[in-house]
């Protein structure tokens with residue numbers, strides 16, 4: 470237990486409908502204020518793992534005078550399907566939800582992506598408040614209004630830009646978060662460091678051991694303090710970027726660093742790898758690509774491997790999947806026609822784009838990160854990607 474994050478920080482995301490990302494502890498009391506007086510009905514969407522938190526929210530909202538309802542959805546990527554979205558549309562329809570009503574998403578990034586998507590599409594858009602409960606959702610998924618679901622062909626292929634009315638990052642939620650989910654969230658934190666905030670990289674390098682061994686409620690106060698600073702720094706970067714470019718016309722693409730290959734790996738693994746683990750491999754691939762293109766110095770590529778490995782994140786992927794991965798990467802949202810486009814770095818905090826790289830360059834970069842396919846013997850950890 471700790472009092473880290475006991476002070477409340479508000480980061481405003483600017484744009485047509487500005488909103489606050491609130492970071493602190495014991496924030497649920499802020500929910501009615503964010504939902505606003507116009508709503509009468511509120512649907513609280515959550516996975517089973519967050520049932521107790523969702524029930525507290527449900528009771529609070531009822532006490533505040535709302536007609537509140539709970540909808541439990543499948544865990545993790547199982548939630549990000551057209552079938553689950555349709556299940557929720559059915560509930561909203563049966564409950565006569567109108568445009569003045571609201572949706573609350575409580576959970577990790579998969580839940581907030583789904584809840585945001587359902588809010589974006591119900592009656593072409595209703596108010597949504599997000600309560601992220603994983604590190605990854607606090608620093609990235611719940612902020613910025615990118616919502617979506619997967620299809621059989623790939624990750625997040627269906628979605629909408631629909632900013633929330635507010636985001637509550639209650640750090641106390643991280644007390645119950647498992648070690649590998651914390652580490653997966655750190656991959657996006659490290660991404661933010663490489664694209665925009667070198668101090669994040671320094672902090673992670675200094676505290677990698679205690680972060681990797683995340684002990685939740687039993688973590689040392691110093692580890693909590695570092696985590697609170699990492700959340701705030703990451704949210705500030707994300708807020709600044711999406712405040713300037715909500716619809717990913719240009720600048721926002723930098724947040725996709727490592728995701729071109731990362732999403733292809735997630736598809737290849739049928740979503741049994743954590744998102745952050747796939748993005749970790751994707752960042753090393755992007756770094757190798759930039760190095761081979763004569764952009765990125767060797768030491769920055771080495772720094773990618775060192776920092777990700779120190780957290781226990783993967784930096785290689787099986788060598789026998791290249792054709793499949795290349796084909797999946799063509800459906801990346803940054804592609805334009807036949808042109809594959811990658812976010813790469815010229816240096817730390819100097820993101821740029823590499824457009825239409827030579828296929829031989831891509832294959833050479835992949836050779837730098839590929840390894841033999843794993844043997845699935847007894848004791849081989851599967852399904853983690855970590």
Ligand SMILES: NC(=O)c1ccc[n+]([C@@H]2O[C@H](COP(=O)([O-])OP(=O)(O)OC[C@H]3O[C@@H](n4cnc5c(N)ncnc54)[C@H](O)[C@@H]3O)[C@@H](O)[C@H]2O)c1
Pocket residue numbers: 516518519544545546549576577578579580582602603604605606609610611612613614615616625642643644645646647650653654657744745
């Ligand atoms: N929209 C965006 O801008 C954006 C950004 C980054 C990632 N994403 C998406 O976010 C998803 C990954 O998010 P994630 O890493 O949070 O995964 P997740 O939502 O699958 O959650 C990981 C696991 O943690 C559990 N969990 C959640 N909160 C918990 C808590 N407080 N205590 C214990 N267990 C808890 C969940 O039930 C789940 O099993 C991916 O679908 C990715 O595409 C979206």
Ligand SMILES: O=C(O)C(=O)C[C@@H](O)[C@H](O)[C@H](O)COP(=O)(O)O
Pocket residue numbers: 609613615624625657717721722724725728802
């Ligand atoms: O907010 C963004 O923009 C991002 O790209 C953040 C990513 O971490 C996130 O995984 C996002 O969902 C990827 O978006 P996509 O457009 O590549 O599906």
Ligand SMILES: [Zn+2]
Pocket residue numbers: 609657728744748
């Ligand atoms: Zn991501």
